[in-house]
Amino acid sequence: MGETNNMGRLDGKVAIITGAASGMGVRHAEMYVEEGAKVVLADIAVEAGQKLADKLGANARFFKLNVASFEEWNEVVKFTEAEFGPIDILVNNAGIGIFKLMDDLTIEDYTKTMDVNTTSIFYSLKTVVPSMRKAGGGSIINISSVDGLRGAPTAMAYCSSKFAVNGITRCAAAELGADKIRVNTVHPGVIKTPMAEQGEIAEIIAALEAQIPLGRAGTTDEVSHLVVFLGSDESTFCTGSEFVIDGGMICDL
Numbered sequence: 001m002g003e004t005n006n007m008g009r010l011d012g013k014v015a016i017i018t019g020a021a022s023g024m025g026v027r028h029a030e031m032y033v034e035e036g037a038k039v040v041l042a043d044i045a046v047e048a049g050q051k052l053a054d055k056l057g058a059n060a061r062f063f064k065l066n067v068a069s070f071e072e073w074n075e076v077v078k079f080t081e082a083e084f085g086p087i088d089i090l091v092n093n094a095g096i097g098i099f100k101l102m103d104d105l106t107i108e109d110y111t112k113t114m115d116v117n118t119t120s121i122f123y124s125l126k127t128v129v130p131s132m133r134k135a136g137g138g139s140i141i142n143i144s145s146v147d148g149l150r151g152a153p154t155a156m157a158y159c160s161s162k163f164a165v166n167g168i169t170r171c172a173a174a175e176l177g178a179d180k181i182r183v184n185t186v187h188p189g190v191i192k193t194p195m196a197e198q199g200e201i202a203e204i205i206a207a208l209e210a211q212i213p214l215g216r217a218g219t220t221d222e223v224s225h226l227v228v229f230l231g232s233d234e235s236t237f238c239t240g241s242e243f244v245i246d247g248g249m250i251c252d253l
């Protein structure tokens, strides 16, 4: 945790981070608090999310949010404004992946993936942007994937949902520039989250690492540094852009 008298890169900024109870979202939340932000960790996983918020201290809160519920987005915005004030940064990080060949992929699988990964972003814009206008501007960071830039077997629902995130991001950037609200996507490649370092997933990652020009998977810290940059005033001329962080995995596209 940074010293309170040191300048943080996100000092005084109010942020909502979705999917902050697990994986990369945990590190984004930790780094945001270390850099001086006040953060609402929003997730459906109550126990893990509350535990992390308690650990992060006075500048963190947990709120139970299902990102696929418009009503709950209204509630998390009210909660954040009441606790910390108008919202400066939104990190849309919550996401799911259902990986099946098309013949096995059900209508429910497809609809659920789109609801959680894509429609949620539309709900977040409808509810969070009015708060950012009150703050005088803001930064929205939508976590997509390399699978939002390429197709892959078994990834039809996931790729569809992540490609659509790029579209909604560019439209939002085009509409919201006048409000000084920036909107960008982040496209991680293979990232070693704590869960991915064990068992079968670790073996899959080891095989994938051989195909990555930098010869390894990324770390959550590397992605969090980019998410801090995009939330901070260091990135004030960046909007409507796709930030790929993949060790060169899709450099041949």
Ligand SMILES: NC(=O)c1ccc[n+]([C@@H]2O[C@H](COP(=O)([O-])OP(=O)(O)OC[C@H]3O[C@@H](n4cnc5c(N)ncnc54)[C@H](O)[C@@H]3O)[C@@H](O)[C@H]2O)c1
Pocket (backbone or CB within 6 Å): 018, 019, 020, 021, 022, 023, 024, 025, 042, 043, 044, 045, 065, 066, 067, 068, 093, 094, 095, 096, 097, 116, 143, 144, 145, 146, 187, 188, 189, 190, 191, 192, 193
């Ligand atoms: N891990 C990778 O290698 C990788 C690569 C590219 C993109 N991504 C993307 O990065 C983001 C984070 O990935 P991760 O691997 O850290 O994920 P993870 O599975 O570790 O964590 C996702 C979090 O989202 C939460 N969540 C799921 N559904 C939700 C809902 N309806 N409402 C609110 N919260 C919900 C989960 O409870 C969990 O805490 C995702 O959007 C994912 O698609 C991950």
